[in-house]
Amino acid sequence: MKLPRRRLVALAAVAAVPRAFATPAEVDGLIRTLVGESPLKDGLVHLDLPVLVENGNAVAMRVSVTDPPSPVESIHVFAEGNPLPVVAVFRFGPRSGVPAVSTRIRLATSQTVIAIARLRDGTCWRDSAEPLVTLAACIE
């Protein structure tokens, strides 16, 4: 198999310098794949994170959708400054009550965290937060 020279250079770069963190562009690409042709609007979904994070090892996070016009299929959480761009995916089934989940997440640094909610009617909604992390998660 012959790889075009440009691809080879890119591959070599990845192998030599293991990339340590996700990038906004990477998160952007993942969101575009997730949303597809659907319209993506701000609103409806809420991403609650503390403004000031005491310890990045366990940051209280809540994602929720208030009064959705159509049932919420899933909520996806992305972190632009973590080693991996995806934090969690929550899919809501028929026995779900309020479309909301609370959990605790790791944040490697101050960064933008994004939540995308996908509704059954095909619309996608976005919210983001910019927590300030004083003590980063142990990710070495």
Add this chain to the structure above:
Amino acid sequence: MIRHAAVPILILAAFLSIGASDRRSGYDDASPETRAMQDDDAANPAFLWVKQGEALWSGGCANCHGDVSLMRGVAARYPAFDLKRDRLMTVEQRINLCRTDHMAAPAYAWDDDRLLALSALVGLQSRGMPLAARPREPFMSEGAALFRERMGQLNMSCAQCHEERAGQRLAGSTIPEGHPNGYPEYRLEWQGMGSLYRRLRNCLNGVRAEVFTPDSREAASLALFLTVRANGMIVETPAVRP
């Protein structure tokens, strides 16, 4: 002789003159999110250890001690002096003595999850009660001396941070007054449970001082001093700290 007696009296007088309300628990310095974690037993990960402790308790300790609720008030007065064995001991050491002396079982390592589980369960029985350790000598004076002794490469004493600089910021965290009223506790930094000894080890490492061993006289004396210093404060075990 006279000098020896005067020191503890002075120290005691200093503590009796301040009520519990004049002291700040590490809880008060924690963020609202960390406090919320401690406030809700269903959200406090330390209760995973408490649950483990309950299983261990009914699988052995209950034979002699009955229901664990009978341990109410016990942890609040530790470290305590054991006349029979002529030594000061922490709750963890007491539990291990029950293993070796009464159950013919090996002692748990100081950082064993099972020891943390049992000490969390025993400590929980005293939650909400005021700390009430007895200032037994000479341990109390030895602990007080250690608290004020400059140690390590940074040549700092516990008192320099936890008295003189309490409330100030250090590398992103607030320096608390350093009270032992929540141990064993769940620490976000550890991503797990830890004993007061583990916490002291962290602080000793912080000033690059030599770390005394968990069963050393220094560790127990310092724990006694810290507890008497915090006497009257409410037991929060198992607390959550950043």
Add this chain to the structure above:
Amino acid sequence: MVRVLINVPKQVFRSIPFEVKVLISHPMESGQRRDQVGQAIPRDIINHFVCTLDGETVLDADFFPAISANPFLAFSVVAEKSGILALTFVDDQGVTQTETVAVNVA
């Protein structure tokens, strides 16, 4: 077997959402850390979590290494009748564990 704490209200009401809180004892080793001698600590996380009520899905979640150690989850359930709430989770070794708790509808 990992330890799990499940908190469900003692009594719930028909068609009225109630909250379930879950704690799971798990290190959620991210695969990003190194040990004292510099060796990479292999990733070991719970990667999938499902909650059902009498077989019907409540929540189906994918976890990544950014979920904190000893994971906590709180979410909402709606029941029409008393039933069994089942929580199933899978770790990186493929080990599956299920815990159940009864839900009593008034």
